Amino acid sequence: MSGLLPVEEAQARLLALRAPLLPEKISFSECVGRYTSDDILALRDQPAAALSAMDGYAIRFEDLPGPWTITGESAAGAAPDRMVGAGEAMRIFTGAILPDGADAIVVQEDVADDGAMLTLTGEGPGARGRHIRARADDFAEGECLLPAGTRLTPGAIAAAAMSGAGQLAVGRRPRVAILTTGDELVPAGRALAPGQIPDSNSPMLAAMLAGEPAIVSLPHHVRDDRAILAKLLKELARRHDAIVTVGGASVGDHDHVRGALQDAGGQIDFWKIAMRPGKPLMAGTIGDAVLLGLPGNPSSAFVTATLFLLPLVRHLAGARDPLPTVHRAPLEIALDGGDGRRDYLRARLKNGRLTPLIGQDSGRTMPLAAANALLIRDIGAPPCDAGATADYIVIA
Known part of the structure; x- marks a missing residue:
């Protein structure tokens, strides 16, 4: 389908619109x-000295099977005041520094202690170095953690x-404004007049961003009025790093986001993606803020937020890998071939197998409620039999 941008190219262009925040x-x-x-570089060795991993006695492995003379103790938080010599054992506790001369720990369950002498009653440590945490076993000074x-x-x-x-x-946490558009939308829980519907996208997007390092500003809502929308975009751009509009990004007579962005002095970078749902996605800039225009249908808004909004927020917050991870799993049922757009089917991953849910219309919310994965059917993909592997993205 000519003129539609591939998903990966659109993601790259979106993230290039602004560098990560300071x-x-x-x-x-x-x-x-x-x-x-x-x-993050280690400023020290961890542990900074060889430590005991068990409660017991520090010994020289070559002195097994004993007996040993008990010469003192080593407890966590202090260095032992003497070394362990031939035929000697030092009482030691978990996390305590191993005394010089010792190279094994015999656990307290394997010995009898009469206060002065130690006798082996069990199997013993079995090998030199047993029950000892070596110096820098976790990490060494200078290591990139x-x-x-x-x-x-x-x-x-x-x-x-x-x-x-x-x-x-x-x-820093990016400041994100969520802006819904449309005469038909009413805040959830309010009484509805004929033709009106509850706004499900604002709470959905706020929930999606709740686990991200973002400062979310909502609700902002504008009726289908281009001039008012342009004025609000200008105001939001002065106080936010990203503006997410929902609805109004298509080509209808009441879709004003593109025009309002231009009226406000903003620039459109791309519009229309080779994906389903979510084809009318739009991105651009206004001042220093990135504008991301999501489609208004709930499934379209959810899918495009997963693929574009969450990566944008993570990128601005400094993530090394902001894009969602793609996994593979076998299909529970056969899958039709793809066409000119990449499909992101709401699906259920259960017992390691993927099942696309019934009802993929972008206006439906119940498939979203049941889905825990987006099953990816690529452009021009051949039909797949049950058991064939397919790509998917995990969703909450």
Whole structure:
């Protein structure tokens, strides 16, 4: 279908419209979900010395099977005050520094201790180095622990804190305005006049962005009025890094986003994508803000937000890999061939197999409620039998 932009090209052009935001330094308590702006390098070895991994006794492996003279103890948080010599054992606790001379730990369940002498009663450590955490076993000073652009999970924050850092440089949170258009839309829960429908897109998009490092501004709603829309776009562009319009991006008499963007002094970069649902997607700039125009049907808005809005937010926040990950799984049922647009079918992944849901019309919301994957049927793809593998994207 001529004139339609491939999805990958559109994604690349969207992300090229603006560079990631400048970084800021914040405490660990604020870091979860943010993206590192620099490589996180270890400032220390972890552990900084060989440690015991068990409660027991530090011994020389060559002295097995004992007995040993007990010469003291090593507890976590302090260095042992002497070394372990021939025929000696030192009481040691999990996390304590291994004393010089020792090269194995015999666990306390394998010995008898009369206060002065230690006798082996079990199998013993079995090998030199058993139950010992070697110095720098986790990481060594200077090692890159987290490359720039890494999303900070609780586990990644633990590693960064253990590295010796006191705070982290992360990408700033983009300010995102959600703007719906259309005379027919009414805030959810309000009484409806004939021809009106509840606005499902605002709460849906806000929910999609809830797990992202973004500051979301909503609700903003404009009736089908080009002049008012242009004025609001100007105002929002002064206070936001991205503006997401929903609806009004097609070619109908009441679709005013393209015209309003131009009236407001903005520039359109691309319009219309070779995908279904979501063909009328539009992107451009107004001032320093990126404008992303999503279609108004709920499934179209959801699919295009998954492929474009979430990557844009992650890119602005400093993500190294902002695009969704594509997986593969076998089909539960046969799938028809593709045509001139790439399809993103709402699907269910269950027991490792994909099933496209009934009712792929872009105006339906129930397939969205049941879906946990977008099944990808590429342009011109041949029909597939059940059991053939297909690409998909995980969705919440």
